Amino acid sequence: MPFTTTHLRLISQLIHPSSPSVRSLVSANTKPFRLSASSAAMDSNSSCMLVLSGKSLTENEIAESLKSNSTLKLPDNSEVSIHLQSEIVKQESFDVELFMNSLATNRFGRLLIWSPRLPSTHDVVSHNFCELPVGAVCVADVQFKGRGRSKNAWESPKGCLMFSFTIQMEDGRVVPLLQYVASLALTEAIKDVCSRDGLPCLDIKIKWPNDLYLNGIKVGGILCTSTYRTKKFNVSIGIGLNVNNEEPTTCLNAVLRKLSDSTYQFRREDVIAAFFNKFETFYDTFINQGFQTLEELYYKTWLHSGQRVIVQEKNEDQVVENVVTIQGLTSSGYLLAIGDDNQMCELHPDGNSLDFFKGLIRRKLQ
Numbered sequence: 001m002p003f004t005t006t007h008l009r010l011i012s013q014l015i016h017p018s019s020p021s022v023r024s025l026v027s028a029n030t031k032p033f034r035l036s037a038s039s040a041a042m043d044s045n046s047s048c049m050l051v052l053s054g055k056s057l058t059e060n061e062i063a064e065s066l067k068s069n070s071t072l073k074l075p076d077n078s079e080v081s082i083h084l085q086s087e088i089v090k091q092e093s094f095d096v097e098l099f100m101n102s103l104a105t106n107r108f109g110r111l112l113i114w115s116p117r118l119p120s121t122h123d124v125v126s127h128n129f130c131e132l133p134v135g136a137v138c139v140a141d142v143q144f145k146g147r148g149r150s151k152n153a154w155e156s157p158k159g160c161l162m163f164s165f166t167i168q169m170e171d172g173r174v175v176p177l178l179q180y181v182a183s184l185a186l187t188e189a190i191k192d193v194c195s196r197d198g199l200p201c202l203d204i205k206i207k208w209p210n211d212l213y214l215n216g217i218k219v220g221g222i223l224c225t226s227t228y229r230t231k232k233f234n235v236s237i238g239i240g241l242n243v244n245n246e247e248p249t250t251c252l253n254a255v256l257r258k259l260s261d262s263t264y265q266f267r268r269e270d271v272i273a274a275f276f277n278k279f280e281t282f283y284d285t286f287i288n289q290g291f292q293t294l295e296e297l298y299y300k301t302w303l304h305s306g307q308r309v310i311v312q313e314k315n316e317d318q319v320v321e322n323v324v325t326i327q328g329l330t331s332s333g334y335l336l337a338i339g340d341d342n343q344m345c346e347l348h349p350d351g352n353s354l355d356f357f358k359g360l361i362r363r364k365l366q
Contacts, residue, residue, distance in 0.1 A: 047079040047080065048079070049080075051115065052085065054100075055105075063111065064084065067083065070082060071131045072124070074123060075127045093114075096114060096269075098267070102274070102277075103276060105135070105277060105280045108135040108276045108279060109273070109276035111136040113136065115138070115140045116140070117140065117141060117144070118140040121238060122223060122225070124164065125164045125165060125236050135165060136165060137163050137166075139161075139163040140162050141158055143156040159242070159244035162238075163238070163239055164237060164239070165236070167234075167236075167237060168232050168234055168235070170231070172233055176332065177291045178235060179210045180210075180294075181283060181286050182237050183206045183222050184301060185278040185282045186204075188301075189275040190202055193274050202255060205303050206298070206301050207302070214252070214255055218249055219249060219250060220242060222237065223237070224236070225238075239275075241271065244268075252271075295328070299328060304326045305326065305328070306326065307325070309326060313361075322362070324347070324362065325337055326347075330365075332346075334346045334347060337362075345362045345364050345365055347362055348360065348363065
């Protein structure tokens with residue numbers, strides 16, 4: 001789930017300046033109702049249910065306003081029903097209380113939009129960017145039109161953690177690096193959960209630019225999209241992670257069962273809260289000190305230091321293959337490599353290959 005600007009092209013929608021946080025408010029005459037099995041199993045033609053809640057009183061006032069004004073829309077203008085979390089009788093799905101109690105951030109994740117079934121969490125936050133505070137997050141139990149690189153659609157089953165959230169940035173030169181901050185925060189968050197709960201460490205690795213691998217198998221990915229408006233970059237970050245769904249590849253809990261006799265299971269709520277707790281710290285470091293402060297940890301986590309890759313180049317009418325060795329990242333977020341002739345170069349994806357490491361384009365550095 002990559003980022004795009006020229007080669008990693010920026011798309012996406014607009015965002016609003018940050019607002020304080022929230023907690024659910026409901027008028028005295030509003031009666032709670034229970035999410036039925038039928039609502040959790042809505043087909044793609046049904047109305048999408050969005051349930052709003054927040055970490056503090058202020059953000060719950062935002063939630064109440066979004067509901068009362070029917071503010072949130074989907075890109076195709078399909079029907080949306082908006083509810084507050086306090087109107088919902090607790091049921092077996094995303095545990096909002098567990099998430100909020102585990103969340104320890106000042107900005108990110110504090111306004112939550114949850115849905116039992118959505119076309120795409122990314123579409124919800126990007127299409128409603130103007131109406132949402134910075135850091136608002138949308139989570140779905142099931143997603144049937146998830147977005148990937150090059151407009152690929154991804155269907156995400158139950159048990160998969162799927163969420164998208166909003167960020168606003170001023171310096172466009174570092175926007176492409178944001179996906180690396182997010183991927184690093186997710187790998188470190190999972191290690192934090194393992195350490196906290198006395199579990200074997202799951203050593204999740206990053207495949208450049210934005211895929212997550214566990215024991216050589218893909219278990220997650222990240223998509224960042226952005227637009228530029230009123231001198232700011234409005235970024236939507238979408239993350240998918242196989243937590244409790246063994247299909248189509250494997251998941252955290254399947255690997256954990258092989259490593260431990262414990263009955264412990266990773267919960268989506270724990271993972272997403274740990275992610276935002278870690279991401280907020282990393283993001284502040286990134287903005288204030290630059291990505292180089294996180295680079296050493298990033299290189300310990302990715303798969304590519306010293307990797308030899310083939311670069312195809314046209315020489316007149318012939319295609320010439322050259323082998324280069326990956327050294328790290330350039331300041332713009334592309335791969336830094338060195339050829340056998342000791343010439344440093346920057347590697348770009350060609351924009352066509354499903355695998356980023358096929359069809360790499362080399363640009364020599366002076």
